[in-house]
Amino acid sequence: MSKSIFYHAGCPVCVSAEQDIVELIGTEHVEIVHFGEDASRIPEAEQVGVKSVPALVTPNGNVLHINFGASIEAVKG
């Protein structure tokens, strides 16, 4: 199985969701991207359809927006 990608921005909701996702899917199956640490990944996330964070992009390209987090516009500042 190829990896999922979990995009987040370091908010408490994101970090809590990250821990859950990693525990459920397994750390070896998911790449974690923190926009606060690497803003250069934002365009890539937008391109695959990420509208808010935290979001999980599955290996088949589906975007699961998790919780009612921050909009990606807010993250871009």
Add this chain to the structure above:
Amino acid sequence: MSKSIFYHAGCPVCVSAEQDIVELIGTEHVEIVHFGEDASRIPEAEQVGVKSVPALVTPNGNVLHINFGASIEAVKG
């Protein structure tokens, strides 16, 4: 690991998310609850904090609301 519970209401977003979740977590690790088929589970879901569907309740009790789905009020009709 104890099971997660995935609550949904049969909408297209729900079904798509269900398939992704089952694929990622593994069918043996998640119970699927369809409110359209078993409305008696709605109070239990509300009690653990499910505000909209689809939602995944993790073994440690966190509720991950997925996508921008239907509000649980709408499901109750």
